[in-house]
Amino acid sequence: MYFGCHVSIRHGFLNAAKTATQLRARSFQYFPKNPRSLKIKELNHLDAQACDKWCKENNLVSIAHTPYPTNLAVDEKTRNLMVASILNDLEIANACGSLGLVVHFGKYSEKNTLQGYKNILQCLNEVLSQWNGKTLILLENQAGMGTKMGMTFEELLQIRNLALFSEKIGFCFDTCHAYASGLWNETNWNEMCRHGEKLGFFSHVKAVHLNDSKYPSGSYRDRHENIGYGTIGEDRFELFLKSNWLKAIPIILETPTSEQFSFQHELEIINRLIHKGR
Numbered sequence: 001m002y003f004g005c006h007v008s009i010r011h012g013f014l015n016a017a018k019t020a021t022q023l024r025a026r027s028f029q030y031f032p033k034n035p036r037s038l039k040i041k042e043l044n045h046l047d048a049q050a051c052d053k054w055c056k057e058n059n060l061v062s063i064a065h066t067p068y069p070t071n072l073a074v075d076e077k078t079r080n081l082m083v084a085s086i087l088n089d090l091e092i093a094n095a096c097g098s099l100g101l102v103v104h105f106g107k108y109s110e111k112n113t114l115q116g117y118k119n120i121l122q123c124l125n126e127v128l129s130q131w132n133g134k135t136l137i138l139l140e141n142q143a144g145m146g147t148k149m150g151m152t153f154e155e156l157l158q159i160r161n162l163a164l165f166s167e168k169i170g171f172c173f174d175t176c177h178a179y180a181s182g183l184w185n186e187t188n189w190n191e192m193c194r195h196g197e198k199l200g201f202f203s204h205v206k207a208v209h210l211n212d213s214k215y216p217s218g219s220y221r222d223r224h225e226n227i228g229y230g231t232i233g234e235d236r237f238e239l240f241l242k243s244n245w246l247k248a249i250p251i252i253l254e255t256p257t258s259e260q261f262s263f264q265h266e267l268e269i270i271n272r273l274i275h276k277g278r
Contacts, residue, residue, distance in 0.1 A: 002027040013051035027061040027250030032092035038085040052097030064093035065102040073106030073116040094133035105150025128165035138172040143180035144220035151181035153201040176211035182218035238273045
């Protein structure tokens with residue numbers, strides 16, 4: 001299974017890939033540019049190509065993540081800035097050989113939520129009409145903080161189905177967000193999984209963010225916790241980790257790191273849960 005973590009590109013894309021290898025990760029996630037800015041970044045082609053080459057030689061899978069200010073649901077006056085930034089991220093990710101670019105579903109502060117959905121579609125259509133690379137847009141489910149959008153399978157699938165270039169869109173499933181939003185709760189994993197499979201959601205999941213949740217199901221609070229130490233807990237993660245659709249995609253830990261909770265320490269917990277009962 002392709003477990004990995006988020007790594008810094010402070011010293012370049014190739015160095016980020018090498019760091020992931022040193023950590024014995026099989027996948028990694030990175031911000032293609034400053035995570036707090038939408039400013040266009042000039043691509044260092046040689047560094048990106050070296051990253052791509054390293055990943056292929058070491059059987060390492062990467063995904064990129066858009067900067068924090070990215071919001072697909074913005075109004076028309078801000079859309080050009082958002083489109084340009086996402087295209088820049090896609091160009092960088094594609095040059096690095098990354099499978100996908102994770103983008104949060106989007107938030108719209110006005111009461112007219114329908115307009116927010118329209119804005120998301122318009123933004124995606126403008127981006128993908130100009131994009132011909134291999135890297136996919138990976139829409140990420142949300143926890144419900146701020147505006148309660150992008151929390152259900154139906155919402156993500158409907159946006160993908162209505163988009164003009166749906167073949168260029170996949171999903172990133174975040175476990176903390178699913179739990180905090182109430183989509184996943186204390187008892188419904190099997191029911192939720194069957195529902196997602198029936199809708200066809202999991203067949204389009206290309207990456208996972210593996211995070212426990214600091215707050216309970218239905219809290220709408222996006223606060224990650226270390227695996228087994230949050231409100232999701234070991235028993236529910238054991239069920240999750242034995243899902244067949246996880247076996248060929250990058251599974252990225254975005255949990256807090258400390259002396260007690262290194263990537264290797266959490267991998268030990270994960271491997272114990274996977275093999276529990278066998």
